Each structure stands twice: as structure tokens, then as C-alpha cells.
Amino acid sequence: MIQYNNSSEQTKIELFKAFSTLGIAKLLKESGIRKACGHSAYSVFKFLFSLVFQGKNLFRFLDSSRSGEAVSKNTYYRFLNEPTYNWNKFLSLLASKVIHAFSRLTRRERVKVLILDDSIVTRNRSKSVELLARIYDHVTHKYQKGFTMLTLGWSDGYSFVPTGFTLLSSANEKNRYQEINDDIDKRTNGYKRRKEALTQKPEAAIKLIKNALAYGIEADYVLMDTWFTNEPLIKSILKEGLDAIGMVRKGNARYHYQNQMYDLKELRKFVIKERGGSILGSVAVTTKEGIPVRIVFVRNRTNKKEWLAILSTDLMISDEEIVRIYGNRWGIEVFFKSAKSFMKLGSEFQGRSYDMFISHTTIVFCRYILLEWLRREENDTKTFGELFFRCCEDIQDIEYSTALQSLMGLFVEHIKSTTTKGKKLVQRQLQHWITQQASYIKALFAELCWES
Numbered sequence: 001m002i003q004y005n006n007s008s009e010q011t012k013i014e015l016f017k018a019f020s021t022l023g024i025a026k027l028l029k030e031s032g033i034r035k036a037c038g039h040s041a042y043s044v045f046k047f048l049f050s051l052v053f054q055g056k057n058l059f060r061f062l063d064s065s066r067s068g069e070a071v072s073k074n075t076y077y078r079f080l081n082e083p084t085y086n087w088n089k090f091l092s093l094l095a096s097k098v099i100h101a102f103s104r105l106t107r108r109e110r111v112k113v114l115i116l117d118d119s120i121v122t123r124n125r126s127k128s129v130e131l132l133a134r135i136y137d138h139v140t141h142k143y144q145k146g147f148t149m150l151t152l153g154w155s156d157g158y159s160f161v162p163t164g165f166t167l168l169s170s171a172n173e174k175n176r177y178q179e180i181n182d183d184i185d186k187r188t189n190g191y192k193r194r195k196e197a198l199t200q201k202p203e204a205a206i207k208l209i210k211n212a213l214a215y216g217i218e219a220d221y222v223l224m225d226t227w228f229t230n231e232p233l234i235k236s237i238l239k240e241g242l243d244a245i246g247m248v249r250k251g252n253a254r255y256h257y258q259n260q261m262y263d264l265k266e267l268r269k270f271v272i273k274e275r276g277g278s279i280l281g282s283v284a285v286t287t288k289e290g291i292p293v294r295i296v297f298v299r300n301r302t303n304k305k306e307w308l309a310i311l312s313t314d315l316m317i318s319d320e321e322i323v324r325i326y327g328n329r330w331g332i333e334v335f336f337k338s339a340k341s342f343m344k345l346g347s348e349f350q351g352r353s354y355d356m357f358i359s360h361t362t363i364v365f366c367r368y369i370l371l372e373w374l375r376r377e378e379n380d381t382k383t384f385g386e387l388f389f390r391c392c393e394d395i396q397d398i399e400y401s402t403a404l405q406s407l408m409g410l411f412v413e414h415i416k417s418t419t420t421k422g423k424k425l426v427q428r429q430l431q432h433w434i435t436q437q438a439s440y441i442k443a444l445f446a447e448l449c450w451e452s
Contacts, residue, residue, distance in 0.1 A: 031090035083190025133170035157397035160331035255285035327403020
């Protein structure tokens with residue numbers, strides 16, 4: 001008789017095939033993630049990686065009839081709490097390998113971007129977690145206990161690959177509930193990550209970008225939301241040889257135009273709409289420190305009084321292309337939603353050490369990367385073999401109409417400070433991401449619930 005494999009077992013089989021293809025065991029060794037005795041680091045990592053696809057956390061799995069497949073709980077917790085492991089290098093090596101494989105499937109002139117954003121990882125019921133801080137959440141407009149997960153990702157218009165992250169505490173000592181553990185060895189990678197947690201967000205953002213470029217990840221633009229689109233950060237991005245495209249806040253920032261200084265609302269009056277559609281037009285200006293930029297004004301279709309502004313340091317591309325490229329930024333929102341809803345980010349383990357947060361977050365990022373790998377194999381005909389690679393067209397890039405539709409979803413969130421419409425848009429895009437997965441992956445996701 002043919003043995004029946006449920007979706008969970010088939011998922012493990014396919015994921016472990018990808019493990020072999022990508023050489024995960026070798027990447028772990030290169031990153032110094034190894035054990036001196038007992039079960040190998042690779043076998044422990046494989047178990048922790050696949051745990052979420054079993055539909056159980058570690059406690060429930062060890063208490064189930066399948067506990068014989070696992071080793072002791074202490075083995076897993078020692079692995080997660082080890083401060084010497086270089087998880088940052090491991091994630092960068094894996095992301096770089098996957099991105100290079102994706103880049104070979106598309107033409108060289110296709111636009112590739114780095115996307116910068118942050119999200120709150122909450123631990124509101126905790127008190128003794130290392131470097132736990134009081135963080136302001138711009139979505140709920142409330143203070144939360146937890147960390148700010150600053151994330152950098154790469155996209156080619158179809159696939160999104162997270163390349164690195166920094167779990168930021170608070171730079172203000174008054175906002176931190178706990179400090180760095182005094183017992184940590186200052187020579188370890190764990191201590192270096194703890195020091196990074198105390199840096200300012202712009203400094204950490206530039207470090208993530210430099211790290212991605214150092215591992216050979218190629219991109220044309222860095223996409224940002226309103227918080228990151230400021231002159232000092234734009235200046236630092238330009239120094240790295242990249243252009244920046246970001247949403248601009250209607251604040252007090254002023255720009256040089258026709259030998260005078262104007263804010264956004266005043267610049268909007270110089271743009272006369274001469275065509276149909278949602279793009280009102282654009283204006284070429286310079287920033288306070290003389291950086292030439294183009295600002296594109298986009299009008300809300302349902303309310304002509306509402307508009308958004310997108311800034312680009314690349315003056316050679318059209319307004320439509322700026323909007324289309326910026327539409328790639330929604331890939332990171334889908335990633336955040338997937339990580340928290342399906343990959344159990346911040347809820348799978350309840351340890352108190354900062355090292356556990358780093359290792360657990362890295363494992364969650366790796367899960368998403370491998371699912372993107374499987375999704376690309378499922379949908380991109382160029383992955384089928386040499387004949388398909390030479391004869392087939394590139395997998396579809398993001399379209400201008402799709403990018404504009406996504407941008408329309410920002411009006412309620414950006415102007416009225418209401419996130420309901422934005423959340424529904426992200427959920428629809430995440431549902432689309434799920435439908436493009438293989439059948440055994442979709443079967444698993446059907447049983448999971450949305451993160452609130």
C-alpha cells in the first residue's frame with residue numbers, strides 16, 4: 001500500500017529538500033553555529049525550524065505522542081540561548097544565496113530594491129526580559145512593552161527576501177525595564193547584538209544596508225515610509241551608491257524651488273494636473289543641504305482634497321515609474337503579517353534572554369525565506385529546467401495599476417490615522433501570497449488564524 005503523507009509531513013519533506021539545495025548545514029558551520037557534542041546543531045535547527053509546521057509549540061510537541069522524535073527541552077533552550085552563534089551572518093549568507101538565485105531568473109535591467117521598515121514585537125506580560133523597553137507603537141498610538149524590530153528586505157517585484165534585522169531596545173535608559181546581563185562575555189556575538197540594540201534607529205538602518213551590500217546583494221533603490229524619509233538618512237543612502245524613494249510627511253521640511261523655500265503644501269500649488277488618473281504631477285526641487293530630488297503628488301481617487309507625496313532621488317525616471325517602484329514596499333508589510341500570524345514571531349518561545357529573541361527571530365526569517373523559495377519554484381517556469389529558462393519570460397513584475405491601488409490604501413491610514421483599510425489591504429495581499437504556495441503549504445495555513 002502507498003503510505004499516506006499528511007500536509008505537515010509533506011511540508012517537512014519539501015522544506016528539507018530545500019535545506020539540502022541551499023546547503024543550510026554548511027551555512028550554519030560558516031556562521032560558527034555548531035555544537036561540541038551530542039546532537040548536531042543542524043539537527044536541532046531543523047527541528048526548531050519545522051516546529052511551526054507541526055501546529056504545536058515546543059512544550060506541546062514534547063508532551064505529545066511524537067515526543068520520541070525530539071531530544072530534551074534543555075538541548076533546544078541551550079541552543080537558542082547560546083551567545084557565541086553568529087545568527088546575523090547566517091541570515092545574511094542564506095538571504096544572499098537565495099537572492100542570487102532569484103536574480104539569475106530575471107533580466108539584469110529589472111529593478112531590484114531594498115525595503116526598510118520596522119514593526120513592534122510585544123511582550124506586554126513580561127517583566128524580566130533582557131533589554132525589554134517601553135516602545136511607542138505608531139499603529140495603536142500606545143506604549144507597549146517589547147522591542148522595535150527594524151528590518152531590511154530585498155524585492156524584485158515578485159519575491160520578498162528579508163536580509164537582516166536589529167531588535168532595538170530604547171536608547172533612553174529611563175524607558176528600559178532591564179539592562180544587559182552582566183554575565184555576558186563582551187567578546188561574543190551576543191554582546192555585539194546587545195550593543196546594537198541600544199543604537200538609534202537611523203544608525204542601525206544604515207548598518208543593515210551596508211551589511212546587505214557587503215554580502216553582494218544588489219539593488220537600485222531603498223524604499224522607505226515617512227519615518228525614514230529624512231535628509232540625513234537619504235544622504236547616507238546616496239553615499240552607498242543607491243537611490244532612495246520614500247513617502248514624505250507633511251511637516252515643516254522645506255525645499256528649494258525657483259530660488260525660494262517652500263513646504264509640501266506650498267509646492268503642491270505649483271503642480272497643475274494636465275492628465276487623467278491619480279498622479280497630479282511632480283516638481284524637481286533640492287533639499288536644504290542641496291540634494292536634488294523629485295516629489296510626485298498622488299491624489300486620492302475618492303476625495304480630491306487628499307494627496308500623498310513620494311520623494312525620489314532618481315530624477316531620470318517617470319512619475320508612473322516612481323509610483324510603480326514604491327509599490328514594492330508592500331512586500332515587507334506582507335512579511336510582517338505573515339511572520340506574526342503564521343510563523344509565531346514573538347510568541348513561540350517565552351525565554352528571558354536577548355539571545356533567544358535573536359535566534360528565534362532569525363529562525364522565523366528563515367522560514368519565510370524558504371517559503372518564498374518554494375513559492376518561486378511553484379510559479380516561475382524558469383525554475384523547471386534549462387529549456388524553460390531559455391524560452392520562458394520573466395515572472396511578472398509589479399504593475400503600475402497594482403502599485404497605485406496599494407497606494408490608495410494608504411490614504412485612510414496616513415491621513416485619518418485609521419488603520420482598518422490598511423490592515424485589510426495587507427490581509428488581501430497576504431492571502432494572495434498564500435494562494436501562490438504549493439498545495440501542502442496552503443493546507444497548513446488554512447488551519448491558522450490571523451494575528452490581531
